[in-house]
Amino acid sequence: MTVLSVIGAGKVGSEVAFLSAVRGLADEIILYDNIPDFLNAQKLDLLHTGIKTEISTDPEKIKDSDIAVFAAGIPRTPAIKTRADLLEANLAVAGECAQYLKGFSGILITVTNPMDANNYFFKKALGLKREQCIGFGGQLDSARFSLYLKERGFAGDAFVIGEHGEHQVPLFSKTDGAGRKIDVITREEILSEMQRASMPVISGKGGTVFGPAYHISSLLDVVISDRREIMPCSVVLDGEYGLKDCSMGVPARIGREGIIEIIEWELDEWEYEKIKMASEHLNCLCRKV
Numbered sequence: 059m060t061v062l063s064v065i066g067a068g069k070v071g072s073e074v075a076f077l078s079a080v081r082g083l084a085d086e087i088i089l090y091d092n093i094p095d096f097l098n099a100q101k102l103d104l105l106h107t108g109i110k111t112e113i114s115t116d117p118e119k120i121k122d123s124d125i126a127v128f129a130a131g132i133p134r135t136p137a138i139k140t141r142a143d144l145l146e147a148n149l150a151v152a153g154e155c156a157q158y159l160k161g162f163s164g165i166l167i168t169v170t171n172p173m174d175a176n177n178y179f180f181k182k183a184l185g186l187k188r189e190q191c192i193g194f195g196g197q198l199d200s201a202r203f204s205l206y207l208k209e210r211g212f213a214g215d216a217f218v219i220g221e222h223g224e225h226q227v228p229l230f231s232k233t234d235g236a237g238r239k240i241d242v243i244t245r246e247e248i249l250s251e252m253q254r255a256s257m258p259v260i261s262g263k264g265g266t267v268f269g270p271a272y273h274i275s276s277l278l279d280v281v282i283s284d285r286r287e288i289m290p291c292s293v294v295l296d297g298e299y300g301l302k303d304c305s306m307g308v309p310a311r312i313g314r315e316g317i318i319e320i321i322e323w324e325l326d327e328w329e330y331e332k333i334k335m336a337s338e339h340l341n342c343l344c345r346k347v
């Protein structure tokens with residue numbers, strides 16, 4: 059019996075609940091939002107699929123769930139330049155929602171931006187083990203990286219670490235064959251495209267939905283099925299990649315217990331400089347939490 063909570067029933071949260079039900083990932087889904095009529099409408103819409111998954115909207119049940127996805131809060135608009143600009147507003151939302159997670163002993167997946175700082179917040183505020191706190195965003199950034207590589211004729215693995223934001227770090231050294239030899243000018247060009255990737259979606263349809271929800275449901279599947287795969291996730295670090303007491307995207311082995319292992323890959327010079335900048339930026343952000 060797997061119970062999944064989804065906190066925040068907006069664009070991303072509701073699509074995660076829908077996909078999780080379609081994929082049969084949980085026996086029960088607890089959906090929560092602070093707008094009761096909207097929450098009820100989302101619940102009814104899910105029930106009208108006829109899918110067997112139980113749907114509850116009782117927030118008091120969240121703390122006893124196996125996995126919780128935090129997707130409540132304010133999304134970016136074209137006027138909000140960076141995800142970090144959402145820190146103050148969404149820390150307040152995280153603080154409000156933390157009351158329902160007191161005593162939670164499952165795996166928490168943080169989606170709300172700025173995701174790295176919010177992941178750090180929950181670990182600290184709830185006294186969770188770092189293994190329990192997975193920040194989501196690296197898979198989505200990696201899928202975008204893969205697209206930009208493909209457009210230039212490079213196939214193969216794509217892996218993005220660092221911040222889920224301006225300071226994301228695409229690992230060219232981990233791409234297959236020719237991808238590793240991409241020159242610095244092209245690397246910077248691809249990085250700049252990645253930094254801007256979500257904005258046409260946000261301005262065109264109000265927010266990114268399919269991309270994040272698809273990858274979040276895949277992450278849920280890896281946790282629930284204890285697949286122990288290496289995925290790019292934000293983790294509260296303890297010296298790995300030169301960072302301590304702060305959350306940042308790193309390669310991590312993921313399974314039913316959450317973060318099983320952090321993998322420390324050797325980076326090339328360009329990647330090392332970028333990860334140093336990401337660390338400095340995230341350290342500043344986490345110190346505000």
Ligand SMILES: NC(=O)C1=CN([C@@H]2O[C@H](COP(=O)(O)OP(=O)(O)OC[C@H]3O[C@@H](n4cnc5c(N)ncnc54)[C@H](O)[C@@H]3O)[C@@H](O)[C@H]2O)C=CC1
Pocket residue numbers: 065066067068069070071090091092093129130131132133134144148151154155168169170171172173194195198222265266270
């Ligand atoms: N990490 C990632 O890769 C991604 C992160 N995001 C982030 O996820 C968050 C949610 O995005 P969307 O679903 O597009 O936004 P949305 O506005 O569609 O949904 C957010 C929901 O949170 C609810 N909410 C707000 N305050 C609340 C509170 N105090 N308690 C309970 N519910 C509350 C709202 O009523 C709303 O239904 C944003 O911060 C966005 O930037 C979005 C896409 C990808």
Ligand SMILES: O=C([O-])CC(=O)C(=O)O
Pocket residue numbers: 133134141171198256257266270
């Ligand atoms: O860009 C945003 O604000 C939403 C997000 O995190 C993404 O789609 O990567």
